[in-house]
Amino acid sequence: MTAYTADEMMTIAAARRLANGEVCFVGIGLPSAACNLARLTHAPDLVLIYESGTVGTRPTVLPLSIGDGELAETARTVIPLPEIFTHYLQRGRVDVGFLGGAQIDRFGNLNSTVIGAYDHPSVRLPGAGGAPEIAAHVRRLLIVMKQSARTFVDRLDFRTTAGFLDGGDARDRAGLRGGGPQAVITDLGELTPDPVTREFTLTAVFDGVTADAVRAACGWPLRVADRLAKTAPPSEIELRTLRALHERTREAHSHRVRLTLNR
């Protein structure tokens, strides 16, 4: 078996959770890599929607921004952004969404707004973007985040995005129609919500990772499933496809742009 990094395993584990033919709302970074890896391997008919307004896009290199020209030029259609959020997302036409954040709690709620108090933050983060409504409306939400006790916290500094709120049926009572977070994929393993309490529980670990190592990288007392599964290591084709995608992307983004002005 070829050696691989935790980041690669994380991206591959996320890609495996996408089914062929699903409609997927894609964020920049690791989610974009995972979605395109899935499209290039087991899910060729995955419909990728980026919030910039590109529907059914098939980029050959990963975009740096959510609105790179590559996304528009390889899309089935490019529509105004308000329509993406209303006619597609709010109307319930998106199956899967992918999010990350700076902090997550045991019920899959996310913070991407501030560390510290909102009015006097010690770190001002980018903010919500599409996240609150993606999490509200997709049938199932996947979360990808590197795990550490600093980011997997007992209490969020700010709740930017609702997961299962306080757990149990809190999400339904709040009137959130989408199914909520179905998995948290980290660089150590995979967490899924308890069917009743909705607390995220460690249900699979990556090769060479122990449950104790995952517990140590979590800021709340992490529950571990009685039957802990092992995530299958990357296949040759998964690894080769992902590396080629990253290589094409690096090459495409490494050049400064030079303009020729018409006068």
Add this chain to the structure above:
Amino acid sequence: MSAVEFLPLRTAMERHVQDGMTVALEGFTHLIPFAAGHELIRQRRRGLTLARMTPDLIYDQMIGMGCASKLVFSWGGNPGVGSLHRLRDAVEHQWPCPLALDEHSHAGMAVRYTAGAAGLPFGTLKGYTGTDLMTANKSHIATIACPFTGEPVTAVPALTPDVTILHAQQADREGNVLMRGIVGASREAASAAKALVVTVEEMVDQLDAPMNAFVIPAWRIAAVSVVPGGAYPSYALGHYPRDNAFYQAWDGISRDRDVFLAWMTTHVLKTSTHAEFLQRAGALA
């Protein structure tokens, strides 16, 4: 109905943007009007309320140069790179001046522009539910009941900028403007504004626009300025790609106040036109 004026960029900005106004330079990653933003920095505008879904590098620059007292936005990062360091410094340390925030989600900002474009006092969405944004920004986000079913929905006030500034690919000689590619919330921001100013890559005899294309009729526009490369380092589909390498380099330039100020002085304050800026930024072939 008033006639569109073709104006040099400097004159267009002097005439339409005054201190204290609410200004929206829109364009979602694509067609960001950098040249217009730089001109506002050169004219040393102060006390602006800046609206944009994604502040991007252009508002990072305007905030760092002291143009803004308030930001209306929904995602303030450098896409795919990390933080907007000047925005962070303004919020975390009030440098170079305090910056008030009116913060939303993308869906909420889109609804605010849409309501403004329709002449409505507010718009509604199913959004913000279960988030702390509702309390952090309660003067701009509220829950109301549907008058017909009682179902709770979220309301956000209309956003009606004094001026919206867009960049587009082409204008014809009458001043009709054609925009191609990713448009974000540009159509809504254009219609919501009291005045619309557009910079374009080029002037053409015929737009040759498909029937359902995004064309803004000349009579809706206050001023058009021809500014080739006017979206750089953002991009104009069909003209030049996004300079992703520059977006990555901005992280290093903007991290330190002095490095930032030196860069802005050399590239923006000490240049008088966008063509000169492009040359100094090493962006010309």
